[in-house]
Amino acid sequence: MNTKSELAKAYDPKPVEERWGTFWLEEGLFTGDPKSPKPKFSMVLPPANVTGILHMGHALCFTLPDIITRWKRMQGYNCMWLPGTDHASIAVHNVIEKRLAEKGLTREKVGRDEFLHIAWDWKERYAGVITSQLKKLGASLDWSRERFTMDEGFSRAVIQVFVSLYNEGLIYRDYFLVNRCPHCGTVLSDIEIEHKTLCGKLWHIRYPVEGSDESIVVATTRPETMLGDTAVAVHPDDERYAHLHDKKVRLPIQNTLIPVITDERVEREFGTGAVKVTPAHDPVDFELGKKHGLEQVIVIDGAGKMTEAAGPEFAGLDRFAARAKVVQKLQDEGFLVKIEDYQHAVGHCYRCQNIIEPHLSWQWFVRIKPLADEAIRVVEAGLIEFIPSNWTKTYFEWMYNIHDWCISRQLWWGHRIPAWYCRDCGKIIVAMEAPAACDACGGPVDQDEDVLDTWFSSALWPFGTLGWPDETEDLKAFYPTDLMSTGFDIIFFWVARMIMMGLKFRGQIPFKHVFINGLVRDLKRRKMSKSEGNIIDPLEMIDKYGTDALRFTLAALAVPGMDLALSEERMAGYQAFANKIWNASRFVLMNLKTEKPAIKEAELTLADRWIRSRLASVTTALETSLRQYKFYEVADLLYHFVWHEFCDWYIEFAKVGLREGRTTTEAVLADALDRILKLLHPFMPFITEEIWQHLPGTGKSIAVAPFPVAEAGWEDTRVEKTMALVQAVIVETRTIRTQNKIAPKDKLRVIVKTAGVEETSALESEAASVKTLAGLESLEFAAALPEGEGLLKGVAGPFEIGIVPVRPADVGQERDRLQRELVKIAAEVEKIERKLGNADFVAKAPTTVVTENRARLEELQVRRDKLGQNLAALAERP
Numbered sequence: 001m002n003t004k005s006e007l008a009k010a011y012d013p014k015p016v017e018e019r020w021g022t023f024w025l026e027e028g029l030f031t032g033d034p035k036s037p038k039p040k041f042s043m044v045l046p047p048a049n050v051t052g053i054l055h056m057g058h059a060l061c062f063t064l065p066d067i068i069t070r071w072k073r074m075q076g077y078n079c080m081w082l083p084g085t086d087h088a089s090i091a092v093h094n095v096i097e098k099r100l101a102e103k104g105l106t107r108e109k110v111g112r113d114e115f116l117h118i119a120w121d122w123k124e125r126y127a128g129v130i131t132s133q134l135k136k137l138g139a140s141l142d143w144s145r146e147r148f149t150m151d152e153g154f155s156r157a158v159i160q161v162f163v164s165l166y167n168e169g170l171i172y173r174d175y176f177l178v179n180r181c182p183h184c185g186t187v188l189s190d191i192e193i194e195h196k197t198l199c200g201k202l203w204h205i206r207y208p209v210e211g212s213d214e215s216i217v218v219a220t221t222r223p224e225t226m227l228g229d230t231a232v233a234v235h236p237d238d239e240r241y242a243h244l245h246d247k248k249v250r251l252p253i254q255n256t257l258i259p260v261i262t263d264e265r266v267e268r269e270f271g272t273g274a275v276k277v278t279p280a281h282d283p284v285d286f287e288l289g290k291k292h293g294l295e296q297v298i299v300i301d302g303a304g305k306m307t308e309a310a311g312p313e314f315a316g317l318d319r320f321a322a323r324a325k326v327v328q329k330l331q332d333e334g335f336l337v338k339i340e341d342y343q344h345a346v347g348h349c350y351r352c353q354n355i356i357e358p359h360l361s362w363q364w365f366v367r368i369k370p371l372a373d374e375a376i377r378v379v380e381a382g383l384i385e386f387i388p389s390n391w392t393k394t395y396f397e398w399m400y401n402i403h404d405w406c407i408s409r410q411l412w413w414g415h416r417i418p419a420w421y422c423r424d425c426g427k428i429i430v431a432m433e434a435p436a437a438c439d440a441c442g443g444p445v446d447q448d449e450d451v452l453d454t455w456f457s458s459a460l461w462p463f464g465t466l467g468w469p470d471e472t473e474d475l476k477a478f479y480p481t482d483l484m485s486t487g488f489d490i491i492f493f494w495v496a497r498m499i500m501m502g503l504k505f506r507g508q509i510p511f512k513h514v515f516i517n518g519l520v521r522d523l524k525r526r527k528m529s530k531s532e533g534n535i536i537d538p539l540e541m542i543d544k545y546g547t548d549a550l551r552f553t554l555a556a557l558a559v560p561g562m563d564l565a566l567s568e569e570r571m572a573g574y575q576a577f578a579n580k581i582w583n584a585s586r587f588v589l590m591n592l593k594t595e596k597p598a599i600k601e602a603e604l605t606l607a608d609r610w611i612r613s614r615l616a617s618v619t620t621a622l623e624t625s626l627r628q629y630k631f632y633e634v635a636d637l638l639y640h641f642v643w644h645e646f647c648d649w650y651i652e653f654a655k656v657g658l659r660e661g662r663t664t665t666e667a668v669l670a671d672a673l674d675r676i677l678k679l680l681h682p683f684m685p686f687i688t689e690e691i692w693q694h695l696p697g698t699g700k701s702i703a704v705a706p707f708p709v710a711e712a713g714w715e716d717t718r719v720e721k722t723m724a725l726v727q728a729v730i731v732e733t734r735t736i737r738t739q740n741k742i743a744p745k746d747k748l749r750v751i752v753k754t755a756g757v758e759e760t761s762a763l764e765s766e767a768a769s770v771k772t773l774a775g776l777e778s779l780e781f782a783a784a785l786p787e788g789e790g791l792l793k794g795v796a797g798p799f800e801i802g803i804v805p806v807r808p809a810d811v812g813q814e815r816d817r818l819q820r821e822l823v824k825i826a827a828e829v830e831k832i833e834r835k836l837g838n839a840d841f842v843a844k845a846p847t848t849v850v851t852e853n854r855a856r857l858e859e860l861q862v863r864r865d866k867l868g869q870n871l872a873a874l875a876e877r878p
C-alpha cells in the first residue's frame, strides 16, 4: 500500500472507509489476546436481532462504546469487544410464518423439522445483512469471536443453565394464568407486554339472585368472559350485599348457578361493588379462584377463539366477534343494564401490538426472587454503576417488585426445553441429553414441545460467549467485562437478567459500568417511525455524509440521560468539519519538507508554545470527560479546538514560520497534527487513519498508536494570555478593516494605547506576527491615542487601538459601525446577564462555565464602555 503519497485533493469518504475497514480486520487489530500482559478492557455487544436491519439506534449503540474501546486500545489496553447475533424466536417466526402463509401453508402443516430447516436456511442467508451493515459503522469489534445464540457451544450453555436451575428448584413447571399473544401464538413474560390506555366500554350486567326477585349488577370491560364466570364476589363488610352472602346467582346465557363469595380484595367503590369472577381469564380472578377453590372454565383458547365451553352458539368465534354477540344477547334477554365509556389500560404484545389474552396453561418459570436479591445487593454495594445514575432507581423499583419469569414459548425456533415426560408414569425428566426411556418405569418419553424465551439465552451472553461452562482462557481473561452500553428499554430484558445469571453462574458481576444511551429522535423530539415518515436511515446518511460525520454527530448529541434530537443539517455540519480537517492536513503534509524535523526549544514561537499548551489542556479535558461518558463534551471540545484554534489560528501563524524556513515550525505542525488525529480517532476512525498514514514516521495503524498524553510543562497560562492579547488585536484590526471596506492589500498603521506593563511588553514582543497576520505596515505603542488624526478606534482586550485611515474616514460610516457594534454587545450582555440571573443555571452548570460567563460579561462591559466613549468623541466632531 502506497501510504505516503499525497492526500487526495478532496475528501471522499467511500474509498477511505472501504480501505481501512478491510485493513483493520485483515490485520486483526481488534482481536483480543487472552494471554496479553496488558491490562484488559472487554465488552460484549448486546446481540443484534438476526432479522434486524440497521437503524439509528444501532448506530448510536455502536458508536458510543466504540469510542471508549478505541480510546482504551490506544491507551494500551488489551481490548476485546465481542459481537454476535440473537436468534430472536418471535421475530423469526413472524417472518417465516408470513412466508408460509403466502404459499397457503402454516407451520403446523409443514411440521417442526421442516420449519426449523427453513428457519436455519433463512438465518444463513440473511444474518449476514445486519452484520455487514454493522461493519460499516467502523465499530472495532473482535469479529473472530463472533457468536450466535443458537450456535453449538452457546446452546450447550443455555441447556446447562436450565438443568442447574431446575435441579436447585429455581426453575419449575406450573399451571398458571399467563399472557398469550394470539397472533404470535405464544405466551410472553410480563415485561413483553406493553400497557396502553384505550377508550373502551364498561358493560353493566344483571345476574338474577336465585330464589329471590333481586339481581346483582356487575360491570366488566370484557363481557365475552362472562361465559366463563364461576362466582360473583363482594366485600365482606359491604352492607348492600350482606344478605346475599352464600346465595347463588344465575349466570345469563349459560343459565348455570354460580356462588356469591366474599373477599377483602373486592373494591367497594368500583362500579356496583360486586364483581364477576372469571378465574381462567383474569389475573386477579385467577388468584381469587385459587383462594376460594373455584372452577377454572376456559372459554377462550390460545388463538383468541371461543371454546366449546363457551357454548355451541359461540364456539369457534373470534373473541371480539363473541363480545358483540354476547352483548346483543344480553340486551335481547334483558340482562344488560347500561353501557358506559371507560378508559382503561390494555396489555398489548410488544412484538406485534395485538391485544394480549390471559391464558391458563402449563408453563415453565424461573423462581426469580433469590436471583434478584443478589442482583440488588451488587448494585447497592456500588459494584455495578449505572450511568446516568438515575437509572439505578428504575432498576431497584423493578427488582424489588419482580415476579417469577415465564420462560416457555410455544414456538419452534429457539432452544428446546430439555424436559421429557414419561408417557406411562408421567414423570418429568430434565437432563442435558435426551433419555432413552423413563428412569422410573422404563416407559417411552416425549420432549417438551416448547422453546425457551429468547431473553433467557441472552441473559447468559456475557459468559456464555466466552466458552462457559468450560473454564476457557477467554473466560478467565475477559470476564467480568467492563462496560455494557445499551438503551433504557432493555434494562430489564438484558441488563438485570445478565446481572442475575452472571452472579449465579460465575459468582461475579458481568460488567462494571452500565451506560444507558438515549433514544434517537427527530429535531422536534418525536420518535422516529414509519408512520411519521421521519426516519433518518443511517446507511443513507453514511452514503451522503460519510461514517465519520454520522459518528461525530451522534457523539456530539449524546448527553447522558437525554434523548438525541437528530437532524441532517447537523451531519452536514460535521461533514464540513471532516473536510476542514482534510484540507488543513493537506496543507500541513505539503509543507513538511524536511526529512526528520527536530524541535529546537529556542526556536519555539509564542504560537508554537500556545498550540502545545492548548493541546495539553484539551488532552486533559478529554480524559476527564470521556471517563464520565460525556461524549458530547469531548465532541464539542475537539470541534472547537481543531477548527477554531488549530486551523484558524495556529496554521496561520505557522505559515510565517514556514515561509522563513524554520524546521521547528514543521516539527510542531507535524506533531500537533499527529496528536490531533489521535485525539479524534475514536470519534472519526476512518479519516484520521487515512491522514495519519500519510504522516511521516508513523506506525502500522493509528488504531493501535499510543493515545496522546498531556505533556508535563506544556500547559502555560502566561503563553495563553499573551496569545489572547495578540489574537484580540488581530481580530479587532480585521473587524475594523472589513467594516470600513479597506482592501486586504492596504497595509495599515496601528497605534496601541499601552495598558499594563506586562500586557504591553507581551504584545510588543509579538509585534512581528501581529503585523504579518493583521496586514500592518507598523504597530506602534503610545501612552495615549493621538487626537485629530481621524483614527478608526477599537478595543482589543485591555488595549484601545487606533487605525490610521488609509483615506480620510467617513465619520457617518464610522458612527454607524460603532452603533451596530454596541447593539450587538448589548444583546450579548443581556443574554449572559439573564443566564447568570437564573439561579437554576448557576446551581447546575459546571463552575468553569459559570466563571467563563462572568469573565465574558466583564470583558463585554469594558468593551461597551470604551466603544461608547469613542462614539461620544465622534459626535463632537464636525
Ligand SMILES: [Zn+2]
Residues within 6 Å of the ligand: 181, 182, 183, 184, 185, 349, 350, 351, 352, 353, 354
Ligand atoms: Zn404478538
Ligand SMILES: [Zn+2]
Residues within 6 Å of the ligand: 422, 423, 424, 425, 426, 427, 438, 439, 440, 441, 442, 443
Ligand atoms: Zn415413567
